Amino acid sequence: MANTMYPCLWFDGNAKEAATYYCEIFKNSKITDENAFAVGFELNGNKFMGLNGGPKYKFTPATSFVVECETQQEIDYYWNKLGEGGRYDQCGWLDDKFGVSWQIVPAVLKSLLADPQKAPKVAQAFMQMSKFDIATLENA
Template sequence: MIKSLYPCLWYDGNAKAAADHYCSIFKNSRITAENPMVVTFEINGFKFMGLNGGPHYKFSPATSFVVECETQEEIDYYWEKLGEGGSYNQCGWLDDKFGMSWQIIPAVLQKLMSDPEKAPRVIEAFMQMSKFDIAALENA
């Protein structure tokens, strides 16, 4: 039986800065160990490892972290904090200043998308959005 399963994120020498950044944004987060090669940290009880692997590999949107938000205030907060110094994309996606892709989505999205009548209007609405607007989706 495996003891744990967690992602290892490859950074170009700035794993500690990335871990500090993420821990400053998410409540209940902390650095659990560090050495010159790796830093391990937890975000809301989920373990991550940051590896100072060098310039050989870069992040891509093929891997992203989803932050499911209950309120518009949460969406606004994570959108601003994680996107600062990075770039904002379509449909709730952003790349942070370290190149990691994030999806900042409303928790209600799954419910809205499961309604066969409403789903096409919801898709049409969010395809026009960068940051999700919960009220606009609910009124679509």
């Protein structure tokens, strides 16, 4: 018996709208099933469930999804698409129009922070950013 784990996102009656929105943004994504209570969907091969749970619970930044990007073009794309109608924050964080929190981060950040010589300057640089800028981080 296989154990499959995936997140269930609690929406206030608009799970299908949210799933459709996310599937339009992420390549290789699709709605896999739906009923009156929930919608199943995949984003880049990652399984999710959207539950039409009602107004009782709201999203918080305590849970977020990290989108690791190889290029500045990818960062710009996800930052603009996911942030549209939502709220932008510091250090690559944003809340989308449904209140779901995302971190749009450059893949190179891990290696830059792993370098003990460079890490303090990189950290200082990204603490000043809202949307990450790869060139600024690499030149810090």
